Amino acid sequence: MPPPGTAEAPIERDPVKSNSPILLPKLAVLALLALLALSGGVRAHAQFATRVLHYHPGTKNTTVYTNPPVILGEPSRVTPGEWGGPVTPFYPAYLPSQLLSITGGGSLTLEFDPPIRNLPGHRFGFDFLVFGGTGFMVTNDLDPDWNFIGIPTTDGSLFGVEPLTGRVQVSTNGIDFITLDPKRIPSLGDVFPTEGTGDFHRPVDQTFNPARFAGMTLQQVQKAYDGAGGGVGFDLDWAQDASGNPIPLASVSIVRLEIDSGEVELDAFALVATDTPAPEVRLDPKTREIEFTGQPHWTYTLEASANLVTWTPIGEAVPGTGAPVRLEDPRTGILAGQFYRVLATPDFRR
């Protein structure tokens, strides 16, 4: 299921038939078809950590996960190599090219461009997500060839985690750091395992904890994620001064993680996209324009296809403002048999 706010509503525009109301039921069916095909709606890499400003692995870090640049960009979707495959909550990333370790006495300072914003439309209030190398323990017995007997099922416990103390701090200038309320911060060890096919800008339901997944198969875990890609959420509303008074923060461009004890292996940091419902897309039969209400913090691109498989962008991406958006295909002579959809992409700069 695609994340709310990610709209792909295709419209068949045929100059012979476009005045006929018979298009409407077809539109609904085609919308379902295209929703299944949703992928690649997020194009740029800047919605993840963009630069490592400082990294110290920790005073006794003996792991192989000490190459700082691997923390940049999106979380791993696939693990390469002979023992690799798609990253799922049962098969997390584990290579030195995927994870970065921090142990006691260590720290990591990352820059974000665009900055992390504290927007009211963020799901559960979370403004950024941290992804790690944890996975759900599978408890099935093994056969003599080391394959699971039966459908692999988890007991809801996580592997690859250990108790952790430390703090998460944020900054707008890299000099003054503000600590996020330590009482509100979930343990980084309780990070939801990464689902490589998920949306890395959509938090998992914050009312869940790992134990909620006890007894689930991988398919059931993926369904419970509801389109999210895993990770653990942080809210800039948790910023406070030394006395515990809240400090309002609209945005920050730097996050610093300091670990006092324990060890954590991290994959990536991601910005959260606003959680707005997908707009209803309409076709004006008179002008043959495609019309919908654009949401702030999203951009919309009209795409055309002759076969519902290959989609071509038509024109520039249009930023949503809350006002109606009207798009049309300026091409002439190829309108018969064309399908249209509007691809919504989170815009982290507006």
Ligand SMILES: [Ca+2]
């Ligand atoms: Ca927030």
